[in-house]
Amino acid sequence: MASFVFRRLLLAIPTLWFIASAIFLLSKLMPGAFGSAYLAQQEAGYFSRSDAASREHSYRQFLKTTGQDLPLFYFSITSAALPDTLHRVFPERDRAFLAKLSWQYGDPDAATRFFRSTKTLEASLSETERLQVQEQLYTIYSHKDAAELEQATAGIADQLSTTKLLESHFLESSAQLLASSPGYTYLFPSVQWHGSQNQYHRWLSGLLKGSLGTSLRDGRPVATVLGEAIGNTWWLLLVSVLLATLLAMELAILMVRRSGRIWRSTLLPSLFLLDSIPLFVLAMLLLVLLASPAFLQLFPVYGMGYYSAYDQNWLEQLGQWLQFMALPMICLVLANLPYLTNQFYQAVVAVAGQDYIRTARAKGLSEHRVIRGHMLRNALLPVITLLSDFLPALVAGAVIIETIFAIPGVGRLLIDAVLARDYPIIVGIVVIVAVFRLLSHLVSDLLYALADPRIRTHAT
Amino acid sequence: MKNLWHIAHDLWQAAPAFRLALLYLALLTAVALALPWLPLAYGPNELDLEQIYQAPFEWGADAGKARHWLGTDGLGRDVLANTLYGARTAFAISLPVMAIASLIGLTLGAMAGLYGNRRLQMGRALLAALLFGLIPIAYYGIYLPALLSSQGATYADFILTSIVAVLVSLVLVFVLTTLFRRLPLLNKKTFFPTDELLLRLIEVQTSIPRLVLILVLAAIVPPTLPALSVLLVLTFWTGTARLVRAEMLRIRELPFFEAATSLGFTQRRLLVRHALPHLLGPVLVAFSFGLAGLLMLESTLSFLNIGVSTDLVSWGRMIAGIRTNTAAWWLVVIPGALLSLTVLALQTCSYYVLRSLQNKK
16 A cells, blocks of 8 residues: 555656646746836836836846846757847846847847947946937837948947047947848857756755745745635635535435436436536626625625634634635535536446345335445445546636635635736645645545455555 | 438437527527627727616617617626627637647547557657757747747748758758667667557646646736637647547447458558547537537636736626626626526537437447
8 A cells, every 4th residue: 555655656746847847947938027017117206216227226136036047947058149148138128139139130249249338338328428319329229220220329429428438349349240240140059058056956956845935026935825825725625525525415315316306307407507607607696696785795795804803712703704705615516516416426326226226125225224325335436536536626616716705815826926927926836736636636546445445455 | 420410410300408509509600700790889899988887678868879788887888799799709719729629639639549559669769869859840940930030030031940940850860860770779669658648748737727727827928819729729638639549449449440450551541531430429529518618718717817818808808897896787697698508508519419429339
């Protein structure tokens, strides 16, 4: 048994590693790091005294502390037409400009030199000088062909004093850039080795040590944020799964009885109908009917009740919790009921035709004892595996329900993180969900083996 | 094909529910197709700020304007127009997505079922060389075109890179194969584990719930319709692939297939002429079940406002409108009913087809 569990866990690790790495790498390929929008606000607000330079400084600081200025992976393969140092250029706007320059003129070295000289020149300008050459600078940043660039540099050379131009080597670098011509250098790859100082290495070694990183939004550790959210989701899922399973079992028993024809002919079609209503429509319908002042207001609408008094005892707290959780739980139970009931019913019907059931009936046992005592135990066996297959639908349901009812759980955290592009949180949630799924597979295998001695001997 | 037609014909006569579902679907398709020519007073994105949250059947006596037959939402958008155009959007997204996903699933599943783990033999040298050949394909076929399009290159550049991609990878594979053949370790035949690869791929993909996977990926790609469609295809092919693989494993053992194999037909002919007609029925069932799932997923995503832009007319967007005013029941009931009915009709159809396919066996 132990070797069986061990083998399963060992097989699960590559899958987990692959998924987490894929999501991490994909999330980093997306242009626009978190916080670049903040930098893009050009106008300093009335109350904020920050100017562009200090914002840029704080942005660089942010990138450095979160490790986002490092290269992504151990090695990188880029086109030879792009500069090697491109990944070190921040912010994104400048990076795109340098890439464009180097692509357009086909010479990464000359492009980098020109880029640096332009930046030095720009930094050395005083306020009045900046106003003088603003138009030309704009042209340089957005020019389409070489003639425009030539004109703009000539314009700058006319307006500014020569010392500044000489200091920044502006003119010679622009001449060098203009002399180069685009060829087919882009067809050649350039491979760079970054060593272990990269984002992926940092993230993976952190993960192995049990740290999931810090949230980009508020800088708190991802584990803490997840830990706060997971409790609500866990209880919501657990209670609704238990309720749905019990209800489905009772319904299946009702339908399989000999006198259950009326149940069969009414329940099965209505469950089929219920199955075709999407969860969010169902939740919104119940919300409108049972929690809005226009119809019946039986339940509180949103959230978890933040005005809880501290002197409540645990019974009152539980009461309040139930009050807020009742409607979400009803939704989840109703949404999962059709599938579960159908599976239970199929399993029970398959058992009902067996010989030993006929024997039990022939012995004169009551219908109740035949079903509960003889049928159920055997019918439940195949259903055990079903509960773990059922998990994806549950998690998806939790995401939707938590969003609609504003329950601060993992699902809502995921939606918020997706909308804010808070990648460490997203990757953390993916890892948690995948681990949860693997564990549930394992537990269902174990339960199955415990329930059926034949499998136990077979597995070991 | 003929077989399927017979099944549909029999069901049409025997099962009233099937007839009803099919008629409903046909009607909905006809309305969705004829929508630009229908005399609707309002467009789906037309704002009417004087009549917001108007309930259906309680029309205001505004003489100058056309009626909002089914009411309006918080910005005065007409519910009737939005519902009808929403059907159009839903099918415009889910039909092509499911078609492509079914095609991918059919191909991969049939390959895996036909070749299994020990039927496709190839030299180890060739296998290793092919793996290395993927590198130039990735560089010239994916990375460079992406870079080119971001820098606004001309068509000539794209054609050049694709030619280079093919040439370089072919040369690389050829050279590496001859080189690897000299190594004693690699100069052997090996089995290509088609089935194992497919099963692993499906396992990796399904270890994350589909909605979560799509939400996560939607945070990475820009919220446009083509990007969303690609995501949906990537997550929906697994169901069909699994089904087709299982069905193919069953067909492979049937007497007629063994007879065809022993006659020495090519694998291609076996697949297309002998296996495919038997696979079409299950694929059709998987298609309509998947379509129902896609309709639900698409409206859920637009309800959560993730992965789609806000000017996309859809059922989910209209239902989301109720979150600002919970008294406006018609915003949930009307599009929700249409969505549920469509899903119900699709599921009814596939349920009946599935049942008669099973009865035939």
